[in-house]
Amino acid sequence: MSLIIARQLTKTYIAGDIEVRAIRGVDFTIEPASFVSFVGPSGSGKSTLLNMIGCLDPPTSGSLEVVGQDTTQLNRRQAALFRGEHIGFVFQDFNLIPVLTVFENVEYPLQMVQNLPKQKRQDQVRELLKAVGMGDQGAKFPNQISGGQKQRVAVARALVTNARLVLADEPTANLDRKTANLIIGLMKEMRDEFGTTFIFSTHDPKVVGNAETIFTLEDGKLL
Amino acid sequence: MLRPFLLWKTANCCKDLTQAYITEFSKDLIPWGTFYExxxxxxxxxxxxxxxxxxxxxxxxxxxxxxxxxxxxxxxxxxxxxxxxxIGQITDSMLGHIQVHRKGYLASIDSLPLDRNLKGKQVAMVKEILDKNEAVEAYSMRIKLGAMFSNFTETTNIRLNAVNPAQEMQTVPMLVDRIIKGKKEGLLEKGEILVPELIAKGMRVKIGDTIVLVATNKDGSVNGQPFIVRGILEGISGPGGRDGFIHLHDARTLLRIEDKEISEIAIRLKNMNLLDKVFAGIKGQLGPIKNKMDKPVFEVHTWQKLTPFFNxxxxxxxxxxxxxxxxxxxxxxxxxxxxxxxxxxxxxxxxxxxxxxxxxxxxxxxxxxxxxxxxxxxxxxxxxxxxxxxxxxxxxxxxxxxxxxxxxxxxxxxxxxxxxxxxxxxxxxxxxxxxxxxxxxxxxxxxxxxxxx
Structure with a gap:
C-alpha cells in the first residue's frame, strides 16, 4: 500500500493582490521505504509540496493521503498530533533548540510530543544518536558542534519517534559537498535500517543523484 | 528495538487517526499522575x-x-x-472599642451636656446586657463634664472624665502609661485629679499641688471642690486626648448628682476582630429600647465613629x-x-x-x-x-x-x-x-x- 497518494493536488495563495498558483493539480504516489527527491528551480513549488505532505499547509483542492490518513481535513491540533506521530522533519538551517543539549534535542519529540516514559525515550535517543554517529556528543549544546553534526542530530530527531516519513527541505544547502554527501548517505542508511521513507527537496544535481525516485517540478507542475 | 514498533505502526497505519492515537498512547501509557507531573x-x-x-x-x-x-x-x-x-493608643487609652450613650449625646458632645446623661435605671439595663455578653472583657462608666480649673491665682477651663479607676484601668489599660509624672498604681483616689500636660504646664501646677474645680450642674447651680494633683497626663491626638481625670464619686459630689447617672459607657472587647459582630449584637439589644415617647433611648458606636483617626x-x-x-x-x-x-x-x-x-x-x-x-x-x-x-x-x-x-x-x-x-x-x-x-x-x-x- 502506498505511503502517500496525491490526486489533483493544488495550492493557491494570495500574495498582495496577486493569486499565486504554487501547485497546479499534481498526482503522485510514494511507496514505503523509498528515497525520493523533489527537484526544480526556486519557486517551482518544492517547499509548498513538502509543506502539504507534512500537514503544515492544507491544500486548496485535491486529495492527499499520508500514512493512510486523509490529511486535508485535519485541524491544527490534529495536524500537530499527526506530525508528531508519523512525520519527522529535517530543516535547511538544522533548527536545533539552542538551550537543549544534543541528547535533549533528540529527546524533545519523545518528551514533549509523544510523552513517552523516561527510560524508554532515553533508550531510543541513545540508539538513534549512536546510529547517526553522535553517540558520544550527547552532552554538547548545538553551538558546540559543526554544521554536519547538527544535521546528523536533526536526522536523529526526525527518526527518534519511529516516524514513517521524514521530510527534508534542502537538507544539504548549508553544508559543504563532502558533508552533504555524508548526510545523504546517512539518510539512506537510516532508510535501510528503519524502513523510513525519506523525501527531500533540492536543486543540487549532485545530491539528486542519490535519490531513487525523482519528481521534477516546474511552475507547480510535475514534469 | 525500533523495528517491531515500526511494524506495529505499519499494521495500524490505515486505522482511524483517533483510534490509532488511543491505541498508541495506551501502549506506552505512563500512570496518570506521573504523566502530568x-x-x-x-x-x-x-x-x-x-x-x-x-x-x-x-x-x-x-x-x-x-x-x-x-x-x-x-x-x-x-x-x-x-x-x-x-488605633491601639486611641482605643486602649481613651475610647475603648465600643461606647454607649443616651440618644443624642454624641451630637452635642462638644458641650458635654449633663442633661443627656443616662439615668440610673438605663445604666442598669446596659450593665445587665454587658454582664451577660461573653465577648465583653470590661466596661467603664464615665461622667464627662466641663469645669473651671483654678490654681488660686489663675483659672482656665478643663474637660474631665470622671471614672471608676478599677473599671477604667480594665477598659483602657494603656491610660496609666500616659501618666508621665506622678504615681501610676491604682490610677487615682477620691479627691485626686490627673491633669493634662498642657494645662499643667500652662497653670504651672506640680504633683501634690491643690487646685479647685468649679462646675455648673444641669440645674445651673455652681459648686467648687478642691483636688490634689495626683499625676500629669500625656496628651494624645484625637478627642479626649487632653482630658483630665477625676474619681466618679467626686464628680457626683461636685455636680450634686444623686441618681447614679452616667454620660458614657466605654466597652473593651476580648477580641477586637469581633468588633463588628459584638457591636451588632449590643446595638440589636439596646436599639429597640424606647422611652415613653416611643423614641430610642440609647445610641451605640464603635471607636471608628468616635475619632477622626479612623479616616x-x-x-x-x-x-x-x-x-x-x-x-x-x-x-x-x-x-x-x-x-x-x-x-x-x-x-x-x-x-x-x-x-x-x-x-x-x-x-x-x-x-x-x-x-x-x-x-x-x-x-x-x-x-x-x-x-x-x-x-x-x-x-x-x-x-x-x-x-x-x-x-x-x-x-x-x-x-x-x-x-x-x-x-x-x-x-x-x-x-x-x-x-x-x-x-x-x-x-x-x-x-x-x-x-x-
Missing amino acids: EIMFNIFKLATRNLQRYRRRTLLTSMLITLGVVAVLLFISISGSFKAMM IARMIDLMTFFIKIMLVAIVLVSIMNVMVMAVYERINEIGTIAAIGTVPNKILSLFVVEGFLLGIFGTFVGVVTSLAAIAWMNAAQINFDFGRQKGLLLAPTISAGDILTVAATVIVIAVLASLQPAWKAARMDPITALRHV
Missing part, C-alpha cells in the same frame, strides 16, 4: 533554560518585580504598624491599595515586555517545535510558565528581602514622633495573609501578562514561523 516537569525545565538564555534580562525583570514587592510589603508593614499603634486609617488603606495597583502595573508591563520579546526572538524556534508536533496548548504553556517563573522568582526574592528589612527595623528599635507624641517605637509587622495576597497577586498578574504573547506563539503558523529570519 512529567509533562509539567519538562515544561518547567525548558522554561527555566529559556529564562537562563538571556540572564541579564531575566535578572532585570525579576529585580523590577522584587522592588515592587519590597515596596508594597514594607509599606503595608510600616503603615500597618503605625495604624495598629495609633486617616482609611486613607492609609487607600494608599496601600494604590501602591498595590502600581505593583500590578509594574509586573504587568515588565513581564509582558519580556515575553513579547521572547516570542519575537524565538519565532523560528516556535515554528520548529510546532512542525515536529508540539500542540498549540503546550507551546502556550511553555511561555506562560516562563512568565510564571519570573513572577515566582521576583516575588520570592522580594518577600525574603522584605522580611529581612522588617526584622532589621525591629532589631534597630527605630523611634519617630507623631504630632505631640515623641519617641514612638516603629514596630513593623506583616501578616502571612498579606504576604500571600501580594505573592498571589504578583504571580497571577505574571501569568496573565504572559498569556497574550504565549497565545500569539501558540497560534503562530508554523510555515511563517519557520521562514522567519
Whole structure:
C-alpha cells in the first residue's frame, strides 16, 4: 500500500493582490521505504509540496493521503498530533533548540510530543544518536558542534519517534559537498535500517543523484 | 528495538487517526499522575533554560518585580504598624472599642451636656446586657463634664472624665502609661485629679499641688471642690486626648448628682476582630429600647465613629491599595515586555517545535510558565528581602514622633495573609501578562514561523 497518494493536488495563495498558483493539480504516489527527491528551480513549488505532505499547509483542492490518513481535513491540533506521530522533519538551517543539549534535542519529540516514559525515550535517543554517529556528543549544546553534526542530530530527531516519513527541505544547502554527501548517505542508511521513507527537496544535481525516485517540478507542475 | 514498533505502526497505519492515537498512547501509557507531573516537569525545565538564555534580562525583570514587592510589603508593614499603634493608643487609652450613650449625646458632645446623661435605671439595663455578653472583657462608666480649673491665682477651663479607676484601668489599660509624672498604681483616689500636660504646664501646677474645680450642674447651680494633683497626663491626638481625670464619686459630689447617672459607657472587647459582630449584637439589644415617647433611648458606636483617626486609617488603606495597583502595573508591563520579546526572538524556534508536533496548548504553556517563573522568582526574592528589612527595623528599635507624641517605637509587622495576597497577586498578574504573547506563539503558523529570519 502506498505511503502517500496525491490526486489533483493544488495550492493557491494570495500574495498582495496577486493569486499565486504554487501547485497546479499534481498526482503522485510514494511507496514505503523509498528515497525520493523533489527537484526544480526556486519557486517551482518544492517547499509548498513538502509543506502539504507534512500537514503544515492544507491544500486548496485535491486529495492527499499520508500514512493512510486523509490529511486535508485535519485541524491544527490534529495536524500537530499527526506530525508528531508519523512525520519527522529535517530543516535547511538544522533548527536545533539552542538551550537543549544534543541528547535533549533528540529527546524533545519523545518528551514533549509523544510523552513517552523516561527510560524508554532515553533508550531510543541513545540508539538513534549512536546510529547517526553522535553517540558520544550527547552532552554538547548545538553551538558546540559543526554544521554536519547538527544535521546528523536533526536526522536523529526526525527518526527518534519511529516516524514513517521524514521530510527534508534542502537538507544539504548549508553544508559543504563532502558533508552533504555524508548526510545523504546517512539518510539512506537510516532508510535501510528503519524502513523510513525519506523525501527531500533540492536543486543540487549532485545530491539528486542519490535519490531513487525523482519528481521534477516546474511552475507547480510535475514534469 | 525500533523495528517491531515500526511494524506495529505499519499494521495500524490505515486505522482511524483517533483510534490509532488511543491505541498508541495506551501502549506506552505512563500512570496518570506521573504523566502530568512529567509533562509539567519538562515544561518547567525548558522554561527555566529559556529564562537562563538571556540572564541579564531575566535578572532585570525579576529585580523590577522584587522592588515592587519590597515596596508594597514594607509599606503595608510600616503603615500597618503605625495604624495598629495609633488605633491601639486611641482605643486602649481613651475610647475603648465600643461606647454607649443616651440618644443624642454624641451630637452635642462638644458641650458635654449633663442633661443627656443616662439615668440610673438605663445604666442598669446596659450593665445587665454587658454582664451577660461573653465577648465583653470590661466596661467603664464615665461622667464627662466641663469645669473651671483654678490654681488660686489663675483659672482656665478643663474637660474631665470622671471614672471608676478599677473599671477604667480594665477598659483602657494603656491610660496609666500616659501618666508621665506622678504615681501610676491604682490610677487615682477620691479627691485626686490627673491633669493634662498642657494645662499643667500652662497653670504651672506640680504633683501634690491643690487646685479647685468649679462646675455648673444641669440645674445651673455652681459648686467648687478642691483636688490634689495626683499625676500629669500625656496628651494624645484625637478627642479626649487632653482630658483630665477625676474619681466618679467626686464628680457626683461636685455636680450634686444623686441618681447614679452616667454620660458614657466605654466597652473593651476580648477580641477586637469581633468588633463588628459584638457591636451588632449590643446595638440589636439596646436599639429597640424606647422611652415613653416611643423614641430610642440609647445610641451605640464603635471607636471608628468616635475619632477622626479612623479616616486617616482609611486613607492609609487607600494608599496601600494604590501602591498595590502600581505593583500590578509594574509586573504587568515588565513581564509582558519580556515575553513579547521572547516570542519575537524565538519565532523560528516556535515554528520548529510546532512542525515536529508540539500542540498549540503546550507551546502556550511553555511561555506562560516562563512568565510564571519570573513572577515566582521576583516575588520570592522580594518577600525574603522584605522580611529581612522588617526584622532589621525591629532589631534597630527605630523611634519617630507623631504630632505631640515623641519617641514612638516603629514596630513593623506583616501578616502571612498579606504576604500571600501580594505573592498571589504578583504571580497571577505574571501569568496573565504572559498569556497574550504565549497565545500569539501558540497560534503562530508554523510555515511563517519557520521562514522567519
